[in-house]
Amino acid sequence: MKIVVLTGAGISAESGVPTFRDADGLWEGHDVMQVASPEGFEADPELVQRFYDLRRAHLTDVEPNAAHLALGRLEKTLGPDLLVITQNVDDLHERGGSTNVLHMHGELRSALCLACADRFEWDGDLSHAPACPGCGAATLRPDIVWFGEIPYRMEEALQALQEADLFVSVGTSSQVYPAAAFVHWAAEQGARTLELNMNGTIASEDFDEVRTGPAGTLVPAWVDELLDGL
Numbered sequence: 111m112k113i114v115v116l117t118g119a120g121i122s123a124e125s126g127v128p129t130f131r132d133a134d135g136l137w138e139g140h141d142v143m144q145v146a147s148p149e150g151f152e153a154d155p156e157l158v159q160r161f162y163d164l165r166r167a168h169l170t171d172v173e174p175n176a177a178h179l180a181l182g183r184l185e186k187t188l189g190p191d192l193l194v195i196t197q198n199v200d201d202l203h204e205r206g207g208s209t210n211v212l213h214m215h216g217e218l219r220s221a222l223c224l225a226c227a228d229r230f231e232w233d234g235d236l237s238h239a240p241a242c243p244g245c246g247a248a249t250l251r252p253d254i255v256w257f258g259e260i261p262y263r264m265e266e267a268l269q270a271l272q273e274a275d276l277f278v279s280v281g282t283s284s285q286v287y288p289a290a291a292f293v294h295w296a297a298e299q300g301a302r303t304l305e306l307n308m309n310g311t312i313a314s315e316d317f318d319e320v321r322t323g324p325a326g327t328l329v330p331a332w333v334d335e336l337l338d339g340l
């Protein structure tokens with residue numbers, strides 16, 4: 111059985127990573143376009159670098175929760191038949207044991223060079239304008255897909271969605287495209303669809319089944335159920 115799991119900020123909420131659109135979310139108190147668009151970066155690069163430096167540094171204070179660990183456990187049985195497509199830029203899936211992870215919105219622990227277009231693993235700050243390890247220019251930016259930019263690896267995602275028997279959406283508000291369209295792409299090809307979220311979303315009616323509650327409870331329960339049935 112081939113499974114695609116799409117994850118959003120809600121899966122990392124119980125680890126202490128703030129979501130975006132919930133009350134107390136990351137976009138509260140921030141003009142989204144100021145810190146998540148190429149125009150915002152051009153207008154005030156230091157502000158944007160500091161915003162992502164703080165988020166990158168915060169990763170050392172958080173740990174994967176039961177939902178990340180359950181997906182890691184599921185991969186041990188399914189191997190490459192499980193693909194996690196995440197909108198998250200944290201590294202909690204990898205630290206939870208998943209290896210087949212597609213970061214469609216980029217990664218905090220990566221830097222992108224505006225001069226040579228290469229990407230580099232990056233753990234420190236970027237606000238002091240360090241030199242690019244590839245070309246030496248001081249032109250590194252966070253390797254995050256901002257509004258108006260094209261998500262990474264969408265051909266692979268589409269291919270996996272076309273082949274999926276089951277599509278599961280976890281902890282995403284389904285307000286940002288193209289991820290919000292994945293449920294349709296998967297269903298059109300005959301996949302069963304399941305939404306796991308704290309609340310219903312604007313996309314809930316498009317799923318075959320919806321379960322509401324915290325990801326740290328729902329995801330391990332779903333994985334146990336699936337493994338029992340194999």
Ligand code: OAD
Binds near residue numbers: 135257285307324326
């Ligand atoms: P949102 O903040 O829009 O939505 C988070 C979802 O998680 C909501 O539907 C919440 O109900 C749900 N949620 C919160 N806590 C939860 C929990 N403990 N268990 C289960 N669900 C929970 O975040 P995303 O949908 O991920 O893009 O946002 C999508 C994109 O918008 C992000 O990748 C980001 C943002 O702009 C970029 O930064 C490029």
